[in-house]
Amino acid sequence: MASKSSPAITLYRGWNTPNQYVWSPFVTKVEFRLRTSNMSYTCGVGGPRSGPRGKIPYLEITRPGSASELLSDSTLILKTLCERAIVRDVNAGLEGIKTGQDLAVRALLEDRLYFLQGRERWVQNYYTMRDHALWSIPYPMRVLIGLLAFRANVNKFYEQGAGRFSDAETRALIKDVWAGVSGLLEESRRKAHGGECFWVLGGKEPTEADATVFGFVVSNLVCDAAPETRGLLKEDFGVCVEYAERVHRAWFPDYEMWR
Template sequence: MASTLKSTPTITVYRGSKNPGAYVWSPFVTKLETRLRFASLPYRTDAGSPKSAPKGKIPYTTISEPTTNTNSNAPATRLADSGVIIEKLKENGFLHDLNAGLSPEQKAHDMALTALLEDKLYFYQVYERWHENYYIMRANIFGFMPYPLQVLVGYLAYRSMSAALYGQGTSRFSGEEISAFRKRIWESFNALLVVSKKKLLVHDDRASPFWLLGGTEPSEVDAVLFAFVCSTLVFFRGPESRGIVKSFPALLDYAERIHNRYFPDYAHWE
């Protein structure tokens, strides 16, 4: 769905990675990129860092909006948090509200499913990465640092993450319980996608994306779900979650179709 504006803003997405043309581990980065691509809104990518981010986290953006002058943009606005960035772009008319045509019940459903991913599954995934694969995370995130500094900064990050997970509630459960929670969430989303896919196949369309709420167009939660599937599949050192996702054909087909339609320039997960 293309933007209706005559001019488009200049957007740079800071992803915390210097690898162009590849998905990153953060689902919130891919959520933002997916939302922009759903709208055919062009953007550039750069690495950036949490240290230079407005809220100290990835992703963040710089956005220069068009002015009345034909060849100039307004000074760049720096924004952080994928949800805040998307809402700002909707307010300014650069993104359509994908949920505008939904019923109140469907909007609540979309919001609840988004919360299940971002406020539950996200923390279960963080536990798997930082508690069960800590050394891999440290090496990949802080690998550019000298080794002694990696150890120090990695320990501080681990301690901060552990405190956050305990305060949020996830790490008060056992590893086995958290694993079960993760699996149940993925099972639930797979079940919804099985139903949505059946609706699509009524029209014998075996290439087009199908959407979580079963409509003919994506809703806001589809950017989130696709991002979480990608984040899990590209994190090769998280074998448990990756294995769960790969065990559900509907989840894989859902992600495959969106990748083919909206991210043909990106490397595919294997």
């Protein structure tokens, strides 16, 4: 647990859902790192419009006698917390190829899969995603804001490149990503004993890649706007679900598990 000198941390997750995972993989990514570092924190609601960079998660650090400080962007949040020794720098011991593998896994999910799966959420299951993402905005204003969000996301996906693929091509690309992650996890699971956690790079401790992988697996398992990906994980990539279940039991026993 955190020491008496540790700062008070509030993680703003965007939804008022205590003891539940949220649909953002980046929120769960930060929670994973806080919990595996035994760092206490409080969950706040907040929202993209309240965050320093206009997105979630963002984090507030408060120390007695000092002004509170807001941090945003999951990667930069964790980088700052590591630099200040608030959470463990789990990648400090990585060398050579492991450093590159860790970064590659994170980039594969955060810079590629994120945009590919965004189409499933914001285009194919728009109404479900709109009502969940914009839950705090009263209807009918939600209809107008939702249309603006829809157009912005469609443009974003197109400019990034993910929006230029057909639905069938997108599904195949998403499956390729999870096949790669699954291969790493299957190799790691063979080294695990009993029901203990196993990690993406096959080591005895998690790395930053695990925070990202866990965040993305859980995000898709709990997201009602991602039924295809949820089914894909459960039917074709069960090792990813098992990986998340073991982490859940070890580090998130107070949270509801996905169905």
